Amino acid sequence: MTARRTGLREQKKQATRQALREAALRLALERGPDNVRVDDIAEAAGVSPRTYNNYFSSREEAIVAAVTAERESRVAAAIAARPDGVRLADAVADAVVEQYTDPGTRQGDALVLITTRPALREAFVDAAARVEEPLTDAIAARICDRDRDAARVLAASVAAAIRIALDRWTSGTAGAPAVPGGLVVPSGPLPDLLRAALAPLAPALNAAEERAAARD
Amino acid sequence: MTARRTGLREQKKQATRQALREAALRLALERGPDNVRVDDIAEAAGVSPRTYNNYFSSREEAIVAAVTAERESRVAAAIAARPDGVRLADAVADAVVEQYTDPGTRQGDALVLITTRPALREAFVDAAARVEEPLTDAIAARICDRDRDAARVLAASVAAAIRIALDRWTSGTAGAPAVPGGLVVPSGPLPDLLRAALAPLAPALNAAEERAAARD
DNA sequence: TACAAAAAGTGCGCGTACGCAAATTTGCGC
DNA sequence: GCGCAAATTTGCGTACGCGCACTTTTTGTA
Structure with missing residues (x-):
């Protein structure tokens, strides 16, 4: 279901997409994002x-995609991987924190670049909206596939919470002084910000789960 | 607080804004949205x-603004107007339905125009995001002004729910046959769609309210 | 292997979005 | 009234986003 489209076609397509975003990020890092034209990226x-x-x-989308990559769809997979025992709200929070933390975000240089330029920052934050679709599937699966509409609303809410957390993280970063270690981006509070942003939604997530359980 | 900026300046600014969006809508209706250049709107x-x-x-933004106008900020006012007795979730749902229903949306011609063109439809749906800021204030006031962060997350979730309802409404509209009366846009189900989309969030809204009450 | 259909890549052209700096208008104290 | 500082408007130039029609590549089938 993942690679439904035949093979070589989709393969080359992904290769091109990756080449583009890597070229975009590399050039932006080399000469600064303002000195990179679309033509340059395409040529590279x-x-x-x-x-x-x-x-x-x-x-901006290409540059940001180099950091964001496939993170959004992995969140859905991470939720599906949680055992059925844990509460939906916990499964979501854990999966989100897990995927939005270091491994994918270790591109320190890229992050300072993104948090510096407003246009890139906005694109980075808005990219969180892409979790909505995969997350809808994941949540729908948890609440027994009924009421897809509710799942979509909840997924969109989670996406909004993530967006807010990222917004706070990237903006708070600007004013904060560099840590002694030399890193300008403090990666510490991000998990906390994510959990704090997701907390208000927990009642809604769990309620949906219970409603589904009660029906069976 | 509303008209903080001196007076004549802000007044003329709003006049210009209104002139622009009205010109945009009028021209779009007269000749079809594809035959309207930005230059035409500016000149008009x-x-x-x-x-x-x-x-x-x-x-697209100007055309959509002619219909949307100040609706988003009125939602916040409508919530603040509800008595303290009603549950937050109900206050929000009622206020949203009230503001997103007929009075402001009676521009039938404009709506068929918007739902027809994909670009306009997207702009129209995305305009719902503008409720987030005023709604944050309204919800924060209800939960006793503490935990503004939670209020923002909840407001963004409500905005997302509205967006989903509008998306469904405008897309479902396209496929639906015209009613005998001659109207192509069935305004009937919109309140239902809004309430259905907001329902999954009720537990979160009420929980936030209770948490605030418990603290006092 | 050959071939037709489908899909991705490409060149062109138009209209748009926006940074920048000069010109104009507005608000306010005197 | 007067003039200055701040805000707004404007023109210009550049780069971008994308519809369209056309070419090249890939796929499935005979």
């Missing part, structure tokens, strides 16, 4: 400028 | 094209 990735816009609808 | 409103983009960051 070996495709035409027009093709670039078939993959990304803005310059 | 008596400002330069560049000024247009000081007020709206896309062509």
Whole structure:
């Protein structure tokens, strides 16, 4: 179901997409994001400028995608991986924290770049919206596949909470002084911010779960 | 607090904004949205094209704003107007339904226009995100002004629910046959869609309210 | 292997979005 | 009234986003 489309086609497509976002990030780091034209990225990735816009609808999107990558869809997988015993709210919170923490975000240089430029920051924060779709499936599966509409609302709410946490994280970062170690981006509070943002939604998530259980 | 800025300045600004969105809608209705250039709207409103983009960051935004207007901020006011006795979830649902129903949306012609063109539909649906800020204030006031962070998450969740309801409404509309009366847009189900979308969030809203009450 | 259908890549052209700096307008104290 | 500082408007130039039609590549089938 993942690689439904035949094979070589989809394979090359993903390769091109990856080449584009890596080229975008590399060039942005090398010369600063303001000195990178779309044409440069396309050329570096070996495709035409027009093709670039078939993959990304803005310059910022490609750069951010290099850091974000497939994180959004992994959140859904992480939730599905949790045992059925744990409460839905906990499963979601743990999965989100797990996926939005270090492993995927270890690109320190890229993050300072993103948090510095407002346009990139906005694109980075807005990228959280992409969890909605996979998350809808994951939550729908937990609440027994009924009431997909409720699952979508809950997923969108979780996405909004993540967005708020990231917004706070990246903006609070700007004002905060660099830690002695030399890192400008304090990665410490992010898990806390995520959990705090998700906490208010816990009653809704658990209630949906209970409602589903009561029906069976 | 509403008209904080001196007076004549802000007044003219609002006048210009209104002139722009009304011109945008009028021209779009007259010749179809694809035959309206930004220059035309600016000229009709008596400002330069560049000024247009000081007020709206896309062509769709102005057209949609003519319908949306100040609805988002009125939702917050409507919530504040509810007596303290009613549960927060009910107050929110009632206020949202009240504001997103007929009075402001009676522009039938404009709505068929918007639901027809994908770009306008998207702009219309995304406009719901503008409730987040005023709604945050309204909810924060209800939960005793503490924990503004939770209020923001809840407000963003409500905004997401509204967005989903509008999305369903405008898309479902496209496929539905015109009612005998001649109207293509069935305004009937919108309140139902809104309530259904908001329902899953009720536990979270009420829990926040109770938590605040328990602290006092 | 050959071939037709489908899908991805490409070039072109138009209209848009926005940074920048000059010009104009507004608000306020005197 | 007068003039100055701040805010707003405007023109210009650049780069971007994307629809469209066309070319190239991949896929499934005979």
